[in-house]
Amino acid sequence: MIYLDNSATTKLGEEVLEAMLPWLRDGYGNASSVHSLGRRARVEIDDAREEIAAAIGARPAELIFTSGGTESNNAVLKSALEESALADKLAVSAIEHHAVLRPAEALRRRGFDVEILTVNADCRVSPEMVAAVNHNRTLLSVMHANNETGAIQPIASIRNAAPDALLHVDAVQSLGKIHLRVDKLGVDFASFSAHKIHGPKGVGALFIRKGIDFKAHQQGGGQERNRRAGTEPVALIAGFRAAVRTAVGQTESYTAHTTSITNAMRTILIAKIPSLRINTPSENALPNILNVSFTDAERLDGEAVLQSLDMRGIAASNGSACVSGSMQPSHTLSAMGLPIAEAKAAVRFSVSKFTDLAEAVEAAEALVEIIANMRE
Ligand SMILES: Cc1ncc(COP(=O)(O)O)c(C=O)c1O
The missing domain is CATH 3.90.1150.10 (Aspartate Aminotransferase, domain 1)
Structure with a gap:
């Protein structure tokens, strides 16, 4: 097979598999448990968070682990407008992945104002058009790089064009492929996924800028500092960490x-x-x-x-x-x-x-x- 569908998903890296195996085989403790098996899992999760955060220009406390890009996107849109009530209005580009467009449609059906931003023939959102939108209590969602054409959006200019908006960037396709620092881009939220960079499927992350009062979209245990309930998948997180280390390093x-x-x-x-x-x-x-x-x-x-x-x-x-x-x-x-x-x-x-x-x-x-x- 000549595999040329790496934007859909990628082959697992050998070093990623190696990083995951000990956690699948022996390190099965629950990271919330007080015994040593649990504490070992907690240390791996904390170290992974620290390393991935550093690789993307974030602080560890600004990163929560999720099940991937779809969950991160849904969490931002739904939490920002509903649970956390950070915004009343949503503006998304017409070329977003369905993991943004579908929750946006659901929010529109629930009564929120949703604006769709068009793109030019180059697959680009123009900062001028963004500037023309009313940003009062608005969540703006524009992807970093498009999964179909690869077009990179001018995020820093979009940020300048909408200084008052909350800005979410779907960075699933750009992580590890181009230079990416959330602090330099000036975004409030960013979504990531492991399986596009030779990591495992079913794990990703969400960057939530410090100071944003983000309420969980998924309730249950107090994991991820009450921002994402559910027992952490240590092996997947260890694999994500290894994949980020390789991709960002190369x-x-x-x-x-x-x-x-x-x-x-x-x-x-x-x-x-x-x-x-x-x-x-x-x-x-x-x-x-x-x-x-x-x-x-x-x-x-x-x-x-x-x-x-x-x-x-x-x-x-x-x-x-x-x-x-x-x-x-x-x-x-x-x-x-x-x-x-x-x-x-x-x-x-x-x-x-x-x-x-x-x-x-x-x-x-x-x-x-x-x-x-x-x-x-
Ligand atoms: C731009 C973009 N966002 C989100 C996703 C969904 O990510 P995941 O498969 O981790 O849920 C994808 C994957 O196809 C994508 O390309």
């Missing part, structure tokens, strides 16, 4: 490696597919994503393109959700202004540090052949 080599691969793929596709449109911006984008579509898409079957790639042992993706057997156009590409047929038939290649150039070239050549065959 950002420069990761960027060089993944950039050279996506550039090579881009060159082949541009040269050999006349109707190609590149949806990943040429600047300020994640280095590991290449999203393409075809301007003659009405003659192509988007699902068949991915199936043909799969039959050749190549795992890629398109941003569209497959709902009851029919492809839905990608909401991100639609927001960028792509026609429906094109937004349904996009292909997203997302590479990792484990991808090698030869297999990426093979995948690009395969796509060229598949598109040529379909036209015939």
Whole structure:
């Protein structure tokens, strides 16, 4: 299998597995227990929190562990508007992950004012548009990097454009891939997930800036200083810690490696597919994503393109959700202004540090052949 779907999830790192095994095998104590097995688990959780917080420019007390990006996003939106009553209004970009858009829709149904911010053809939210929104008691949610196109949002400028808003950033795709410090970005909340950086599935974190009175979205025990109830999954947290250590420590080599691969793929596709449109911006984008579509898409079957790639042992993706057997156009590409047929038939290649150039070239050549065959 040539695995080019690393924005969906990644292979577990060997060092991550090694870091988790002792906690799965022997270190099964509950971190809230007073005996030594429990205390050992508590120390690992505290150390992991300290290390991950330092890696993202936060203080340990500003980080809570969650089950991943989806929970962190839901927690911010729902807690800020409901449990904690920090804001009365929500403004979210049109290209957010469904883990932001769906809770936003739920809040709208419950009577909150929800504004959707559009993006330009480059998949970018403009700080000018943000400045035009009324920020009084508003939670603004704009993702750091888009999971379909890789476009990086100008978060620091957005922060300046909305000084009074509470700002949440979904940083699930950017952690470990680009330089990221929550203190420099000036955000109030940020969501993270381990499984996009060779960590385990089912664990992530939420940054909550010091001083924000954040009430738990999930009630129960007093874990995470009463901000997230539930027995902490020590092995997953240990794995998350190892994944962050590797990814943040290797950002420069990761960027060089993944950039050279996506550039090579881009060159082949541009040269050999006349109707190609590149949806990943040429600047300020994640280095590991290449999203393409075809301007003659009405003659192509988007699902068949991915199936043909799969039959050749190549795992890629398109941003569209497959709902009851029919492809839905990608909401991100639609927001960028792509026609429906094109937004349904996009292909997203997302590479990792484990991808090698030869297999990426093979995948690009395969796509060229598949598109040529379909036209015939
Ligand atoms: C931008 C973004 N936010 C949130 C999520 C959800 O994260 P998790 O799978 O950890 O719940 C994803 C994963 O697809 C994502 O790409």
